[in-house]
Amino acid sequence: MACVTPVRRVSGRTVTTLEGVPEADRRRWADAFVAAGASQCGFCTPGIVMRLAALSGRHSAVDDTAIETALLAHLCRCTGWQSIIDAARVVLDADGAAPPDRATARTSSGAAPWSAEAAARRATIEGGSRQRVGPEVALGHGGFADDTAPAGSLVAVPRADGGWAVADSLGEARALAGKVQGRNSTVGLRHPLDPPPGTWVLRLQTTFVEPAYLEPDASWCAPGGEPSSPVANGGAFGGKRASPVAEVARRLADEHGRPVRVVFAREDVVRLGPKRPPVAAGLRQDGTGVVHVARTPGSAALSAWSAALHRTAPGLVVHEVTIPGPPVSATLRGAGWVEGAVLVAGLAVMTEGTLGPGCTCRIESPHGGRATATIGGDGRLAVWVDAGEVLDEVVLRSYCVGAAHQALGWVRSEGLAVGEDGSVLDLTIRSFGVLAARAMPSVSVEVEPSRRPAVNGSDAVFAAVAAAAWVAAGCPDQWPIERGGTS
Numbered sequence: 001m002a003c004v005t006p007v008r009r010v011s012g013r014t015v016t017t018l019e020g021v022p023e024a025d026r027r028r029w030a031d032a033f034v035a036a037g038a039s040q041c042g043f044c045t046p047g048i049v050m051r052l053a054a055l056s057g058r059h060s061a062v063d064d065t066a067i068e069t070a071l072l073a074h075l076c077r078c079t080g081w082q083s084i085i086d087a088a089r090v091v092l093d094a095d096g097a098a099p100p101d102r103a104t105a106r107t108s109s110g111a112a113p114w115s116a117e118a119a120a121r122r123a124t125i126e127g128g129s130r131q132r133v134g135p136e137v138a139l140g141h142g143g144f145a146d147d148t149a150p151a152g153s154l155v156a157v158p159r160a161d162g163g164w165a166v167a168d169s170l171g172e173a174r175a176l177a178g179k180v181q182g183r184n185s186t187v188g189l190r191h192p193l194d195p196p197p198g199t200w201v202l203r204l205q206t207t208f209v210e211p212a213y214l215e216p217d218a219s220w221c222a223p224g225g226e227p228s229s230p231v232a233n234g235g236a237f238g239g240k241r242a243s244p245v246a247e248v249a250r251r252l253a254d255e256h257g258r259p260v261r262v263v264f265a266r267e268d269v270v271r272l273g274p275k276r277p278p279v280a281a282g283l284r285q286d287g288t289g290v291v292h293v294a295r296t297p298g299s300a301a302l303s304a305w306s307a308a309l310h311r312t313a314p315g316l317v318v319h320e321v322t323i324p325g326p327p328v329s330a331t332l333r334g335a336g337w338v339e340g341a342v343l344v345a346g347l348a349v350m351t352e353g354t355l356g357p358g359c360t361c362r363i364e365s366p367h368g369g370r371a372t373a374t375i376g377g378d379g380r381l382a383v384w385v386d387a388g389e390v391l392d393e394v395v396l397r398s399y400c401v402g403a404a405h406q407a408l409g410w411v412r413s414e415g416l417a418v419g420e421d422g423s424v425l426d427l428t429i430r431s432f433g434v435l436a437a438r439a440m441p442s443v444s445v446e447v448e449p450s451r452r453p454a455v456n457g458s459d460a461v462f463a464a465v466a467a468a469a470w471v472a473a474g475c476p477d478q479w480p481i482e483r484g485g486t487s
């Protein structure tokens with residue numbers, strides 16, 4: 001993993017990157033990733049392709065367990081793993097044959113021929129920012145902001161006092177800023193909000209959750225120019241909407257009279273980037289109740305979060321409670337309305353007396369996407385989605401599996417350890433509790449052919465799967481339900 005391997009550790013060794021793989025093999029992997037929808041933002045993809053390409057030299061058969069084991073070293077936040085495993089199967093089983101060409105496959109099956117433009121439209125609707133779909137994204141050319149900065153640019157990184165350390169190189173800037181490598185802690189998760197006082201039939205407490213987009217915030221700007229967009233390769237689940245990097249790059253470039261790159265390290269994203277706010281909720285049988293939502297110093301008011309919650313849970317009263325902690329935001333995926341929808345769905349299933357595996361949770365998002373999710377007794381997840389005109393089924397399916405992955409992680413394993421004083425204690429991406437390939441159940445996605453205009457479908461899937469995971473587990477009082485906490 002290039003991002004965490006100091007060069008001195010590979011002294012005397014041969015290092016092969018994706019650019020060093022023979023062109024025919026690179027093409028096979030890239031085509032397979034496109035055919036399976038296995039690359040969304042594409043940030044993790046080159047490393048994953050290298051890991052999988054190493055499997056193709058094995059003499060023994062490569063089964064799914066071998067692929068999942070190989071993927072343990074990697075994190076992919078977008079795809080939910082299943083499409084990556086599908087892509088690996090295409091290449092590893094093909095024994096040197098070319099993966100199916102998407103355009104040809106679609107035409108011979110009678111469906112509309114593949115259109116890069118339609119695929120990009122669907123990806124843009126699901127990802128929330130302009131997206132491209134194609135083999136170049138799988139090969140690591142997804143349009144990452146920092147990649148296009150001119151050589152010789154100054155580099156700026158955040159200082160602990162809120163200012164910026166500016167220097168000729170990243171190393172010098174980090175030294176100036178006094179950056180210390182972030183670590184994990186052994187501190188358990190806390191649920192920082194007490195349950196609202198009252199008598200409730202259904203309760204829920206959650207904790208700070210990191211959106212965990214993989215590419216840290218970055219931008220660059222030339223003096224008098226326009227800064228590069230930190231969301232050029234994907235929407236970061238809404239987590240970069242208020243990112244300061246573009247405006248800081250513009251200001252510093254004008255101040256210094258030279259192009260300036262502004263780059264966050266992972267620790268900066270965790271300390272400065274927006275989190276899903278913790279909630280503590282209590283519901284009565286009739287659907288009324290109270291939700292406390294955590295606001296932290298320096299975070300904007302959560303009135304948009306409350307308004308969104310009321311769209312799906314009109315019987316709930318929301319109170320903001322100010323506590324110490326990292327920034328929280330109402331711009332993250334489905335903020336507010338998903339929490340409301342999940343609480344309402346949980347109450348409905350509880351009232352029917354059918355808590356446990358096999359319950360189907362049905363969600364309609366405020367944007368018109370519809371989804372159902374069911375977790376069977378064997379743990380398998382079945383999803384149905386109606387996102388209007390499909391545009392590209394592979395892309396839509398991939399986003400839905402990714403949304404299911406994020407929802408399962410939120411309910412089962414994700415959270416940030418935050419001290420009583422509000423400081424974030426877990427500073428590496430490994431500590432967020434993102435589900436690894438091995439922990440991901442099989443997901444089937446049924447896509448509704450629809451004549452409605454295309455709308456976002458994966459956010460409805462996110463809500464439906466979160467609700468299904470919660471009710472399948474019997475609606476326990478605290479998330480994450482499978483990871484230890486201290487309260």
Ligand code: FES
Pocket residue numbers: 038039040041042043044045075076077078079214
């Ligand atoms: S495609 Fe893997 S993190 Fe985005």
